[in-house]
Each structure stands twice: as structure tokens, then as C-alpha cells.
Amino acid sequence: MTERATEQQDEPTAAPAPGAALLAEAMGKSGLLWIDVADDRTWPAWHVWDDGAALVVSGPGEQPLPWLPPEVRLVLRSKDTGGRLLTVRARAHVLEPGSSQWQRATDLLRPARLNAVDDSVTRWAAECTVTALVPFGDPLESPGSYAADDHRAAPARTAATTTAWRPWHWGGRGETKAEQRQARAEAKARRKAAKARAKQRRKRRRRGVGLDGR
Structure with missing residues (x-):
């Protein structure tokens, strides 16, 4: 009971x-x-x-x-x-x-x-x-006589959770997409920097200048 x-x-x-x-x-x-x-x-x-x-x-x-x-x-x-x-x-x-x-x-x-x-x-x-x-x-x-307090309260505690399983999203979730964009941007920056260094080395070789600048 x-x-x-x-x-x-x-x-x-x-x-x-x-x-x-x-x-x-x-x-x-x-x-x-x-x-x-x-x-x-x-x-x-x-x-x-x-x-x-x-x-x-x-x-x-x-x-x-x-x-x-x-x-x-x-x-x-x-x-x-x-x-x-x-x-x-x-x-x-x-x-x-x-x-x-x-x-x-x-x-x-x-x-x-x-x-x-x-x-x-x-x-x-x-x-x-x-x-x-x-x-x-x-x-x-009652109508026309309400308290100024909006009566908002924190949500009640619950055992419900979605951490064990999350629904599949086409193309990934928002935070996953942001991480992927950032990773692609960083990889692109590294490739660009590597190309710039390779270009500089080729120019020096054509001029007969060593990597140490002599």
C-alpha cells in the first residue's frame, strides 16, 4: 500500500x-x-x-x-x-x-x-x-490578478538519458559537423604551408642556394 x-x-x-x-x-x-x-x-x-x-x-x-x-x-x-x-x-x-x-x-x-x-x-x-x-x-x-513571479522552476530530476544511444543523423550532428569543418580547415592550412615551403626550396635550388642560405 x-x-x-x-x-x-x-x-x-x-x-x-x-x-x-x-x-x-x-x-x-x-x-x-x-x-x-x-x-x-x-x-x-x-x-x-x-x-x-x-x-x-x-x-x-x-x-x-x-x-x-x-x-x-x-x-x-x-x-x-x-x-x-x-x-x-x-x-x-x-x-x-x-x-x-x-x-x-x-x-x-x-x-x-x-x-x-x-x-x-x-x-x-x-x-x-x-x-x-x-x-x-x-x-x-485569477484573470487580472496574477503574481509578478513567473513561477519558473528547474526541471525535475529524471533517470532518462540518451548518452548510451543517440539517433543517427544524416551527415552527422551539428557539433560533429563543426568538428569536421575545423579539421578540414586545419588540414587545408597545413597543406598550404607545406606547398609554400616546397616552393621556397625549389626556388633556392634553382638559384644554387643551400637550405642553410649559403
Whole structure:
């Protein structure tokens, strides 16, 4: 079993908040949000929006998410521009496998899960965590009221690498081509210098002058 994000809450319900219509529209139009975890980083997550809560599943075979504290921030994007649209606070409620809330959440998450190759719900119950993220309060950022910080962050560390194998490129890669051009230029300069020295020696021989200048 994955470590539970928070203590169980029986009935996660959304509190009315200004901008609820924009929030519901942003959640419903985009299946991707970012979970900003304090003292950690911002994690992308696919979700399903259901009656005031964003449902996410994480764990083995699913998207990686850290331990979630009781309160997080959700960053929502504009479906049209892909840019930041809303930032809201949300409470994280872990849903207990077998409960009515968990059953409803998995019924909604299962058809939205792409490329499933097994009995996802059984695996979720045994190994994964299903969490309801319930926004509350006024938006921290909204159209016309964005923080000056651009929120750029260093890319997360990953084990992915291409050092063991690199795709073949016709005529070589850019850096390889530059090295080849430099090598050709140096070889050309050496040949030119050698020809100049040979020409000078021939002139001296015709004049009867030795290599030592006598």
C-alpha cells in the first residue's frame, strides 16, 4: 500500500467560493492540473472533476505524486492558451478503498485512465491512493490578478538519458559537423604551408642556394 496522503475524511465537500463558475469550467475543460506542495515542488497530475472535487490516483503503475499535506495549491491552465488561469487552495482527502466515495471516484477515473492493461480498480485498491482535492476560499490568482513571479522552476530530476544511444543523423550532428569543418580547415592550412615551403626550396635550388642560405 502506498503511504496515505492525509487522514481519512468521510465527506469531502467543496465550500462555495467566488469564481466557482470559472473554476468548474477550467477543471472540466482540462484534464491536467499542477499540485503545488509546500517545501517540495509543483507536480503535474491528470484528474477527473466531479461535483467540486478534483479526483487523482497515484502509486505503482500510475502517476507519481508525493505525500500530500492536508492543504495544497492547485494551478489550473487555460485550455485555449495553455497558460496559467487560476491558482486556488485545496484540501486533500484520501478516499478509503471500499467506501462509497472511493467507489464513485474509481468509477469516474477508470474510463479516463488511458492505456490501462489490467484490472485498474483492483490494483488501485491494493497498491494506489485515490485522493479528492477540494478547492476552497477565494482564488489566489485569477484573470487580472496574477503574481509578478513567473513561477519558473528547474526541471525535475529524471533517470532518462540518451548518452548510451543517440539517433543517427544524416551527415552527422551539428557539433560533429563543426568538428569536421575545423579539421578540414586545419588540414587545408597545413597543406598550404607545406606547398609554400616546397616552393621556397625549389626556388633556392634553382638559384644554387643551400637550405642553410649559403
